[in-house]
Amino acid sequence: MVFKILRRIAVLAGVLVFSATAAIAQTQTVAPPEAMVKSLNDSLLYMMKNAEALRFSGRRDFLAPRLNTVFNLPVMARIVLGRRWRNLNQNQQQRLVDGFSRLTIATYASRFDGWSGESFEIRAVKPMRDKTVLVKTAILRPKADTVEINYLMHQFKSGWRVIDVYLKQSYSELATKRSEYSSVLRRRGFEALMRKIEQKVAQYAAAG
Secondary structure (H helix, E strand, O other): OHHHHHHHHHHHHHHHHHHHHHHHHHHHOOOOHHHHHHHHHHHHHHHHHOHHHHHHHHHHHHHHHHHHHHEOHHHHHHHHHHHHHHHOOHHHHHHHHHHHHHHHHHHHHHHOOOOOOOEEEEEEEEEEEOOEEEEEEEEEOOOOOOEEEEEEEEEEOOEEEEEEEEEOOOEEHHHHHHHHHHHHHHHHOHHHHHHHHHHHHHHHHHHO
């Protein structure tokens, strides 16, 4: 028991050092897209290696500032809703952004919940259109197939940010959510969509 407590304290101390180092580096220059993704990959790897000590709540809290830095979650929430975004009032738009952001963070905290020798690799940066690139990455797994994760990134005034995530090259997570969210909005309305998002966040938290 004492060993576990000391390990958790050491992990949390490591999180604080990791955060301070990242904050100093970020203030020095505007990072290119591949550097932003590498920063995210480094954070995910650290979290995976310390997943048991951090537990779900620790992984969620560790990831929240990092995903909010690398991802443009408000823009992603708007993309998910498409033309239906304009049908929401300002309060509903903010609630959706908040719910979508918490769900995205909870999803990553749930998916990256352990380490079995995995490593991350950035394979290419492909220009797509004006101020938009696709950063191709892979998770190398010693005992399983490589998992491809590609990040569509756009250059905003604040810097490069992720606006979509593609699995297996063409599987857009936002496109999938857009179909799902549009269906709920059309059939059951905004409040039903928010309940669905909150239920999913709660499921991730309960699963640990």
